[in-house]
Amino acid sequence: MTELTSLFQGLYLVADPYNFMLMAIGVMLGLVVGLLPGLGGANGIAILLPLTFTMSPTSGIIMLASIYWGSLFGGAITSILFNIPGCSWSVATTFDGYPMAQRGKAAQALTASFTASFIGAFFAVLVITFLAPLVARFALQFGPPEFFGVMLLTFCSFIATSKESPLKVLSSMTLGFALAAVGLDMVTGDLRLTFGTSEALRGIYFLVAVIGLFGIGEILLTMEEGLVFRGKEARINLKVVLQTWKEMPRYWATILRSAVIGCWMGITPGGATPASFMSYGIAKRFSKRGDEFGKGEIEGVYAPETGNNAAGTSALLPMLTLGIPGSPTAAVLLGGLMIWGLQPGPLLFVEQKDFVWGLIASMYVANLVALLIVLTTVPYLAAILRIPFSIIAPIIIVLCSIGAYTIANEFGDVIYMLIFGVLGYFFKKLSYPLAPLVLALVLGGMAEGAFRQSMLMSQGSLTIFWSNWLVGSIVTLAVILLFWPLISAGIASLRTRGAGVPRESL
Structure with missing residues (x-):
């Protein structure tokens, strides 16, 4: 009941005309970001984050979250009309x-996609509404060892669940930790990894790195590929929408199952992309028309779109309650909160109650606004893809440069952005994941601080991480996940050997 009262207070904040206008603008910007192949929510938010610096934290996060919802919807348009995924999860x-x-x-197909996106996100927001306060109250019991254990669990889960090579994930994460350590040691005052340059004393701004890695890196890659957009026309009318909605209850089991899968993958964190593939694969396995998947089966649209939107939305739960982002986009939002002087975590629900519930309330409204906008503007949104990329690319590069410069009014940050852009390009060419790097860059300092506080408490003994059942279970699970690729490979090897032994020899 307390959650509902707080939610209504948040809706009052969202109903403010200024905040509602920012929400609508954010949804439209997000749709455009989702349409442009490769950009996605994390890139769009990273590029547009400087626009919110003059806003209040509540207004700023409402706009950024709306950009995220719009990008989740927009990626499906290019996937369906042009066979070009606007985002990896599409x-x-x-x-x-x-x-x-x-x-x-x-x-x-578009109506089914937008409706599934709405349902998946709505289901995840319900989970956040009723589960986030419980997680936050539980997390108030956490001390430095518990917080380090949770961060360690997050880092190790990326290694265990990533589809890339564990060594590549670990390499990417290690580079992120190194970048997070650049500058002054806040405990001893020593210089670290500055290499004699005065500009490195202030460290590397998280946002500068993200704009370069995602924005510039993707532009360079797209320029190399030379994308030309040719697709199908689509005009959605009320008759098509109502007919699609009329047939939708036939697929309620697939939609519900995909929503649960998406929420689980978003919270753990597995991510929206694995959630979409898992939802699609399980739907195909359980469907009576599984043989028709891949040939134009509408159930094959409902499943991945419900899963990826549920995952993308529920990834905000660990970010708000524990300060642990469940996705690259949540990591960018976490950086935005820290720029505004807010520290995500359990105390956020106590010290900034209006802010938190304003954000949660905006999720409900922005999700509905995004559904209405995409249903009415698809032909115009799809037309954006027919603008020559030679025009779009320079505009994005200029926006990235302005964003990087605005952070600290330093031209050196623009140079850093370009360097990270080249780094992001090579990462993608070599199939190295960027998400672990971003995660380590955002949380590296916090994890180091929690670890050093724990060492001071225990006078240097690592046994503090097994001093009670809570931190002990978290750290033990993290260690299992760290070595999970080796464990799973060993299990698979034993099964192969067992299968190869002749029955007569047993």
Whole structure:
């Protein structure tokens, strides 16, 4: 009941005309970001974050969150009409969405996609509304050892769940830790990794690195690929929407199952991309029409879109309650909160109650606003993709440069941004994941601080991380996840050997 009262107070904040206007603008910007292949929510928020520096934290986070919701919806448009995933989590949508468009059912596919996105995100927001306060109250019991254990668990979960090589994930994360350590040691005052340069004394701003890694890196990669957009036309009318909604209850089990999978993958954190593929694969396995998947089956659109939106939204739960981002986009939002002087975690629900519930309330409203906008503006949004990339690319680069310079009014940050852009380009060319690097860059300092406080408390003994059942179970689980690739490889090897032994020899 307390949660509902707080939620209504948050809705009052969202109903402010200024905040509602920012929400609508954010949704539209997010849709454009989602449309442009490769940008995605993390990139869009990183590029546009400087626009919110003059706003209050509540207004700023409402706009940034709305950009995120819009990007979650927008990626499906390119997937269905052009067979080009706007975001990585929209790849699975192309499997059946584009074949439907080829068969003249683009409007039905888009309606199904937008509706599934709305349902997935709405389900995840409900989970956040009722689960976040419980997690936050539980997390108030955490001390430095527990916080370090949670961060260690987050780092190790990336190694265990990532589809990339564990060595590549670990390498990317290690570089992020090194970048987070640049500058002054806040405990001893010593210089670290400055290499004699005065500009490195202030460290590397998280946002400068993110703008370069995601924004500039993706532009360089897209320029190399030379994308030319050619796709199917789609016009959604009320008759198509109502007909699609009328048939939707037939797939309630798939939608509900995908929403649960998405929430789990968002909180753990597995991410929206694995959630979409997992939802699609399980839907195909359990569907009576599983053989038709990949040929234009609408159930193959419902499943991944519900899963990826549920995952993308629920990833904000650990970010708000524990200060641990569940996705790259949540990591960028975490950086934004820290720039405004807010520290995500359990105390946020006590010290900044209006801010938290204003954000949660905006999730409900922005999700509905995004659904209404995409249903009415698809033809115009799709037309953006017919603008030559030679025009779009310079505009994005200028926005990135302005954003990097605005952070501290230092031209050196623009140079850093370009360096990180080249680094991001090579990371993507070599299939190194950027998410672990971003995660380590954001949380590296906090993890180091929690670890050093724990060492001071225990006078240098690592046994403090097994001093009670809570921190002991968290750290033990983290260690298991760290070595999970080796454990799973060993189990697979034993099964292979067992399968190869002749029955007569047993």
